[in-house]
Amino acid sequence: QKEVEQNSGPLSVPEGAIASLNCTYSDRGSQSFFWYRQYSGKSPELIMSIYSNGDKEDGRFTAQLNKASQYVSLLIRDSQPSDSATYLCAVMGTGRRALTFGSGTRLQVQP
Amino acid sequence: DAGVIQSPRHEVTEMGQEVTLRCKPISGHNSLFWYRQTMMRGLELLIYFNNNVPIDDSGMPEDRFSAKMPNASFSTLKIQPSEPRDSAVYFCASSFSGNVHEKLFFGSGTQLSVL
Numbered sequence: 001q002k003e004v005e006q007n008s009g010p011l012s013v014p015e016g017a018i019a020s021l022n023c024t025y026s027d028r029g030s031q032s033f034f035w036y037r038q039y040s041g042k043s044p045e046l047i048m049s050i051y052s053n054g055d056k057e058d059g060r061f062t063a064q065l066n067k068a069s070q071y072v073s074l075l076i077r078d079s080q081p082s083d084s085a086t087y088l089c090a091v092m093g094t095g096r097r098a099l100t101f102g103s104g105t106r107l108q109v110q111p
Numbered sequence: 112d113a114g115v116i117q118s119p120r121h122e123v124t125e126m127g128q129e130v131t132l133r134c135k136p137i138s139g140h141n142s143l144f145w146y147r148q149t150m151m152r153g154l155e156l157l158i159y160f161n162n163n164v165p166i167d168d169s170g171m172p173e174d175r176f177s178a179k180m181p182n183a184s185f186s187t188l189k190i191q192p193s194e195p196r197d198s199a200v201y202f203c204a205s206s207f208s209g210n211v212h213e214k215l216f217f218g219s220g221t222q223l224s225v226l
Binding site for chain 2: 042045046049096098099100101102
C-alpha cells in the first residue's frame with residue numbers, strides 16, 4: 001500500500017463546476033496535510049494546508065480533512081480552464097520532517 | 112526573495128558521465144530537500160538536510176548518488192556515474208523548520224536526460 005494515494009485521473013469537469021479531488025494516507029499519526037498544484041513543465045506550488053479535522057476555505061478552494069478515515073480532499077468551486085493542472089496531495093508522516101507526495105490527480109477543466 | 116534557485120535548468124549527458132545539480136535555498140530557511148519526479152514513480156524524496164546536516168538519505172537510490180550542503184545557502188546533488196534510468200526532473204525545495212507545520216517551497220527543477 002502506498003503511503004499517499006490519489007486517483008491519477010484525468011478528472012474532467014466543465015467550466016464553472018465543482019472539482020473534487022481526493023487523497024487517502026496510511027500513516028494514522030500524520031499531522032500536516034497539503035495540496036500542491038503543478039502545471040505541466042513547472043514546479044509544484046502550495047495552494048492549501050490543513051492540520052485539523054473539518055473544512056478550511058481559501059477563496060475558491062476548500063480543503064477537507066477526516067483523520068479518522070485518513071482522508072483529505074480538495075474542492076475547487078467555479079472551476080476555470082486555468083485550474084487545469086496536476087494536483088498533488090502531500091502528507092507529513094509521524095516523526096518525519098519531510099513530505100510524502102501522492103502521484104497526483106490530473107484535472108482538466110473544459111471551457 | 113528570489114525563491115529557491117536551481118541550476119542548470121536542463122542537463123543532457125551521456126551514460127557514465129558525472130552530473131552535478133545545484134541549489135540555493137530561500138534565505139532564512141533551515142531545511143533543504145532533494146526530490147526526483149518521474150512519470151512512473153511520481154515525486155520521491157531523495158534526501159533532506161536540517162541546519163546543513165543530512166537527516167534522512169534513505170531515498171537515495173544507490174551509492175552513485177551523493178548530496179552535500181557545505182553551508183546554509185548552497186547544496187549539490189551529484190550522480191556518478193550517471194545511467195539512463197536517472198533521467199528525471201530533480202527538484203530542490205526548502206522550508207523553515209520551526210514547527211511541524213512546515214510549508215515547502217520548490218525550485219524550478221533540473222530536467223536531466225542521460226543518453
